[in-house]
Amino acid sequence: MKAPHxxxxxxxxxxxxxxxxxxxxKVRKGELFLLFAQDGQQALDVLDDHPDVDIVLSDINMPRMDGLTLLERLNEREDDLRTVMVSAYGDMSNIRTAMNRGAFDFITKPIEFDDLExxxxxxxxxLVMLRKLHAAKDDAEHAHKMLARYFSPNVVETLSQDPNAMLSGERREATFLFTDLENFTPLVEALPPETVVQILNQYLDGLTExxxxxGxxxxxxIGDAVQATFGAPVASEDHAINAVQCALALDDFSQSFQVRMxxxxxxxGQTRIGVNSGTAIIGNFGGQRFFDYTxxxxAVNIAARLEQANKIVGTRICVSENVVEQIPEFNGRPxxxxxxxxxxxxxRTFEPFSPERAKSAAxxxxxxxxxxxxxxxxKAKQAFATLVGTFDEDPLxxxxxxxxxxxxxxxxxxxK
Incomplete structure (x- = not known):
């Protein structure tokens, strides 16, 4: 405990x-530091110069500004201190007023120094207990803010109750999603820096939200690419279906964002998305100084490969059979x-659709x-030739x- 001021x-x-x-x-040993003021106004001036004061020991009856007025002024400040009032023995009216106005304690005159100590x-x-509580609260709020950068609000709420749940590695069944923005690097070279920053921030905000x-x-x-996981750190039986629904929503957002641009x-360019389910080791791999929950x-590598496969087959979303098998009413095509x-x-890979498009004639x-x-x-060649000629352009x-x-x-x- 630090020496009291x-x-x-x-x-x-x-x-x-x-x-x-x-x-x-105690003063000589550095176990106690004393400051003095002759009235409330001077006390406020001293506090401005010495924000490390822990306790204000104040008389009540003083010229210029009395102790009760000083107490009111102290309540208006954000100083992390406590006030102990000094009053003549039997002056219970002023003592009650002081306690009602927030004094922590009181002693009477003449001062008994054992009592004062x-x-x-x-x-x-x-004060030490209170400061520890404030520090714990600040740590919790900081942790909450940090978690909110990575996790959905419901996951943050769960992890706030047990922040250590994500620090140790575990083997977990989950669904992994990768996105990548087509041909963004050449665009970076062609556009002014402030435009690139604005576009990328808007785009990434849309994806992360x-x-x-x-969930x-x-x-x-990394740049314009995003890696996401469903089913970790909080387990979910619906991680596969949530990931596919999210992929469709990401596609809707990126398509509309592309039109606006x-x-x-x-x-x-287009946003490509790959999704795969499987088992992976999940935890914080950043050491003691860097948080890298990954x-x-x-199963993770395959999800990344499926995102890249979209370039070959002409789709925007590519999901694996491992994902589809967990969705009883999967809407899509092989x-x-x-x-x-x-x-x-x-x-085996599939392209997911909305239920309406999955039932379309095309x-x-x-x-x-x-x-x-x-x-x-x-007959497959003729069937695909007819398909291409009959319906709107279908890259797949x-x-x-x-x-x-x-x-x-x-x-x-x-x-490839």
């Missing part, structure tokens, strides 16, 4: 000498089976053509038709 406020000339003499040993010790114990809206955790933002003459594992570079495993026709392609039926249908025209068949797609 006490401001004694009294107009009697012998008080300073008596108190200094009584506490001389005990009162100082009691007051300092109270959307992710938070579906996701933003793990990383195009209207301003800024050729913003996930490691093959993309194909990706052969991931450097891996022996293949991943998507039903695509499913029919895809079934022929999967069966390596020679055009991709499969291009494969068929180049002599490929089946649904296995080599990932």
């Amino acid at each position: 006490i401001l004694v406020v009294d107009d009697e000339p012998d008080v300073e000498a008596l108190i200094s003499q009584s506490f001389r040993r 005990a009162t100082i010790e009691k007051t300092m114990d109270h 959307t992710i938070f809206g579906y 996701g955790t933003v793990m990383k933002i 195009h209207d301003k003459g800024i050729p913003l 996930a490691y594992g093959d 993309i194909g089976t990706l052969q991931l570079k450097g891996k022996s495993q293949t991943v 998507i039903e026709a695509y499913r029919g053509a895809f079934n022929l392609l999967e069966a390596e039926n020679e 249908a055009m991709f499969h038709l291009g494969r068929l025209l180049s002599g490929e068949n089946g649904v296995v797609i080599a990932s």
Whole structure:
């Protein structure tokens, strides 16, 4: 505990000498620091120069500004101190007034220095406890603000009750989502810096707010790319469906944002999204000094690969079979089976839609053509040619038709 700093406020000339003499040993050892003022106004001036004062020991009856007025003025300030009033024995009316106005304690004149020492010790114990509570509250508020940068509000509320829940690593089943903004780097080189900052901040605000809206955790933002997780740090049985619904909402936002930018003459690219479910080790991997709550594992790497696969097949959202299997009423269509570079495993992939679009004639026709392609039926080429010619431009249908025209068949797609 730090040595108490006490401001004694009294107009009697012998008080300073008596108190200094009584506490001389503690003052000499640095165990106590004493300051003096002769009235309330001078006390306020001293406090302005010495904000480290812990206790104000004030007489009540003084010229210029009395102790009760000083007490009122102290209540108006934000000083972290306590006031102990000194009054003549039997002056209960002023003592009651002082206590009602916020004095912590009182002692009577003539001052018994053993009583004064005990009162100082009691007051300092109270201040130490109070400061610890304030520090804990400040730490909690700081932690809450830090958590709010990464987690959705409901997750923040849960973690605020147990901040250590996310610090230790654990193997967790979750769904991982990656986004990337197409051709943003050339745009950075072409636009003024202030425009780039404004665009990117608006874009990332939209993405993170959307992710938070579906209970996701933003793990990383690198440039224009975002990595998010659903189902950690707070477990959720609906992590897969939440991630897919979020991906669709992200697509809606990014499409509308792109239109707004195009209207301003800024050729913003498409946002590509990859989603995969699986097991990963999740925790803080930033050491003691840096908070880096993230996930490691093959399931995370596959989600990143699926985001990149959109460039090959022409889609904006690509989700794995691991995700689809957890959604009883998945709305979407098959993309194909990706052969991931450097891996022996293949991943069946799908493109999610809203329920309305999933039931449209164009998507039903695509499913029919895809079934022929999967069966390596020679009619697949004609089916996709009809599909491309009948409906609005469909990059995925055009991709499969291009494969068929180049002599490929089946649904296995080599990932670059």
